[in-house]
Amino acid sequence: MTVQASQVAAVVIFLSMFALIITDKFERHVVTLLCAFSTLVIVFGICMHSPRAAWETLAVQNIFTPGFWYSAGAAESASTGINWATIIFIAGMMIMVEGMAEAGFFRWLCMTIARIVHYRAIPIFFTFMLMSALLSMFIDSITVILFLAAVTVELAQLLGFDPVPMILSEIFCANLGGSATMCGDPPNIIMGTSLGFTFNDFITNTGLMAGVSMIAVVIYFFLIFRKELEQDEVHQNLNVHPDPMEAVHDLRSFRISYVIFLLAVVLLVTHAQTGLTVAAIGVIIAAITLLTAWKKAPELLKKVDYRTLLFFIGLFVVVGGLEQTGFLQIVADMIGKASGGNPMILVAIIMWVSAFLSAFIDNIPFVATMLPVIRALSVSAGVDLSVLAWALSIGTDVGGSATPIGASANVVGTSIAARSGHLITWGRYCRSAAAATCIVLLISMGIMFIRYF
Amino acid sequence: MAEKQVIISVGREYGSGGHAIAQILATRFALPFYDKNLLEEIATGKNVDVRNLEKYDEIPKNPLISRTVRGFNNSPEENVALMQFDYLKKMAAEGTSFVIVGRCAESVLKNVPGLISFFIIGDKEVKQERICRLYHATARQALDMMRDHDRRRKNYHNHFSEWKWGDMHNYDITVNSSRLGVDETADFMEDYIRRRILQW
Numbered sequence: 001m002t003v004q005a006s007q008v009a010a011v012v013i014f015l016s017m018f019a020l021i022i023t024d025k026f027e028r029h030v031v032t033l034l035c036a037f038s039t040l041v042i043v044f045g046i047c048m049h050s051p052r053a054a055w056e057t058l059a060v061q062n063i064f065t066p067g068f069w070y071s072a073g074a075a076e077s078a079s080t081g082i083n084w085a086t087i088i089f090i091a092g093m094m095i096m097v098e099g100m101a102e103a104g105f106f107r108w109l110c111m112t113i114a115r116i117v118h119y120r121a122i123p124i125f126f127t128f129m130l131m132s133a134l135l136s137m138f139i140d141s142i143t144v145i146l147f148l149a150a151v152t153v154e155l156a157q158l159l160g161f162d163p164v165p166m167i168l169s170e171i172f173c174a175n176l177g178g179s180a181t182m183c184g185d186p187p188n189i190i191m192g193t194s195l196g197f198t199f200n201d202f203i204t205n206t207g208l209m210a211g212v213s214m215i216a217v218v219i220y221f222f223l224i225f226r227k228e229l230e231q232d233e234v235h236q237n238l239n240v241h242p243d244p245m246e247a248v249h250d251l252r253s254f255r256i257s258y259v260i261f262l263l264a265v266v267l268l269v270t271h272a273q274t275g276l277t278v279a280a281i282g283v284i285i286a287a288i289t290l291l292t293a294w295k296k297a298p299e300l301l302k303k304v305d306y307r308t309l310l311f312f313i314g315l316f317v318v319v320g321g322l323e324q325t326g327f328l329q330i331v332a333d334m335i336g337k338a339s340g341g342n343p344m345i346l347v348a349i350i351m352w353v354s355a356f357l358s359a360f361i362d363n364i365p366f367v368a369t370m371l372p373v374i375r376a377l378s379v380s381a382g383v384d385l386s387v388l389a390w391a392l393s394i395g396t397d398v399g400g401s402a403t404p405i406g407a408s409a410n411v412v413g414t415s416i417a418a419r420s421g422h423l424i425t426w427g428r429y430c431r432s433a434a435a436a437t438c439i440v441l442l443i444s445m446g447i448m449f450i451r452y453f
Numbered sequence: 454m455a456e457k458q459v460i461i462s463v464g465r466e467y468g469s470g471g472h473a474i475a476q477i478l479a480t481r482f483a484l485p486f487y488d489k490n491l492l493e494e495i496a497t498g499k500n501v502d503v504r505n506l507e508k509y510d511e512i513p514k515n516p517l518i519s520r521t522v523r524g525f526n527n528s529p530e531e532n533v534a535l536m537q538f539d540y541l542k543k544m545a546a547e548g549t550s551f552v553i554v555g556r557c558a559e560s561v562l563k564n565v566p567g568l569i570s571f572f573i574i575g576d577k578e579v580k581q582e583r584i585c586r587l588y589h590a591t592a593r594q595a596l597d598m599m600r601d602h603d604r605r606r607k608n609y610h611n612h613f614s615e616w617k618w619g620d621m622h623n624y625d626i627t628v629n630s631s632r633l634g635v636d637e638t639a640d641f642m643e644d645y646i647r648r649r650i651l652q653w
Contacts, residue, residue, distance in 0.1 A: 022516075022517065023516055023517075024516050024519065024520060024521055025516070142522065142523065157499075157500065305523065404518075404520075404527040405518065405519065405520040405527060408522040408523075410527065411520050411521070411522040411525055411526065411527045412522055412523065412525045414527040415525035415526055415527055415532060416525070418527075418529060418532035418533075419532055419535070419536065420499060420501075421495070421496060421499030421500070421501035421505075421506065421536070422501060423505055423506065423509065423529040423532065423533070424527070424529075425529055426518060
């Protein structure tokens with residue numbers, strides 16, 4: 001068997017995985033695990049006869065190195081294959097978030113903010129957008145939208161306003177907030193751990209772009225939804241005032257979850273200084289959550305979304321197959337040629353193509369695939385790797401906002417609205433979100449051109 | 454009606470008269486009748502316009518433009534279906550008796566002890582004649598309507614149910630309404646329901 005045969009096999013498996021994920025017939029983790037198994041047997045075994053490639057892709061040995069848990073400076077992970085740091089960090093954060101949800105933290109926060117603004121539609125609209133972005137900087141956007149959209153629907157029913165404009169704005173801000181930090185969105189976690197970027201690297205680059213874009217987006221959403229919001233203000237029933245503390249069943253757990261969340265934020269913000277890797281932070285946060293939850297610990301562990309973790313494991317192996325066979329180097333060369341060696345065109349291509357594809361396909365497999373590509377492009381085109389990474393990050397994180405299926409938060413938010421009787425069709429969603437996506441991409445591209453070239 | 458809970462679910466081929474039979478049974482047993490009007494109750498409860506929901510009633514979702522995340526799906530078709538399933542389960546859990554047409558009720562309420570499920574089929578020519586008469590359609594149009602409606606119902610049902618639409622193993626009785634006609638088929642089903650109730 002030649003190298004070409006292994007490349008063809010790796011590409012066929014990869015495309016089959018994507019097609020099966022899109023059809024939604026089988027659970028995503030089942031698809032990626034089966035494709036991972038096929039990669040190990042067909043690509044590494046039958047085509048390449050290379051146990052070394054399989055071992056490198058499984059990357060289990062990395063977990064047992066000190067650098068996996070503690071690194072004095074940000075170090076780029078040289079390995080390909082399964083990104084265990086991402087998986088361990090996400091698992092740790094899942095446990096923390098389950099603890100917070102169990103304690104009623106998110107519902108309490110939403111209701112408290114609604115009360116502070118006197119349950120008025122327009123102030124709720126602004127504050128919930130801001131809260132959505134801020135929370136998504138540290139917590140996965142699915143959880144943020146899960147609670148925010150549910151409270152929005154509840155307040156809409158109590159106060160008599162249309163929840164759809166708010167939910168659409170909250171979804172967009174959750175995705176935008178997630179793009180600002182290393183831990184806000186799975187693509188950023190994968191990028192940060194693989195390329196050795198720190199929290200500060202993200203916040204001072206993608207964070208800056210997200211921050212400036214956020215101002216434009218808030219104004220944009222207010223302008224397009226102004227009529228509906230102003231009507232809602234007039235018709236609002238102001239006699240009903242839910243008490244935020246009703247969300248809290250156990251005050252001790254609530255306080256502990258609050259402290260753990262703050263600790264997680266501090267550890268993430270300072271991880272470049274402390275030397276703790278995100279994998280270590282994930283384990284520390286999970287351990288504290290489980291120890292303080294004590295009797296509820298088994299319950300929290302049961303609630304962890306293991307399917308997502310298995311999905312990641314399978315996905316990394318399949319992408320590892322593409323990388324080990326050298327196929328991604330070919331893709332990188334093609335993109336390099338298309339840009340004609342112009343770094344600005346290269347950045348624009350990466351950002352807009354990533355955004356367009358992320359609007360329709362899952363951005364996690366896309367980023368995992370593109371990482372080795374931008375690594376190769378950085379060398380061949382002589383462009384700073386970090387610049388390509390920021391373009392990829394903004395493209396994938398924000399591009400997913402354009403359609404109802406582009407990002408997980410969009411699916412959860414539109415579904416929560418639909419279950420309350422407020423159906424959000426593709427047309428209604430894209431009318432507001434597609435233009436907002438373009439606004440953010442244009443602003444980000446402008447910032448990148450001014451700052452890096 | 455008996456004190457015991459009775460839920461009569463009627464699946465049907467288009468043109469078989471299943472809907473009319475279900476209405477007759479609802480009258481004879483003095484039970485609330487649900488078909489599309491189920492959405493009206495749901496819409497009233499949620500304070501939304503029912504016309505926005507009706508557009509997506511009993512229609513299969515398009516898998517290429519929908520996605521599922523942690524049990525949440527963005528498809529309006531899927532969410533309208535789930536809303537109805539939840540409402541049916543809620544009524545069943547509250548002990549309410551009713552007659553329900555379509556909406557995968559025989560699968561959704563499979564474990565409810567008071568469920569009696571029927572599937573009504575019919576001969577092609579008889580269904581065609583009935584559609585022509587009721588909807589002032591030509592013979593060709595009637596055939597097209599039968600094909601389109603049945604395909605949609607089948608896709609919808611099979612997406613949400615682990616059992617196949619019209620598979621006799623999924624229903625207590627599958628009956629051809631063309632043999633006895635609508636009224637006598639309803640008589641036969643009424644007799645069956647009364648016998649079942651006597652056994653409870």
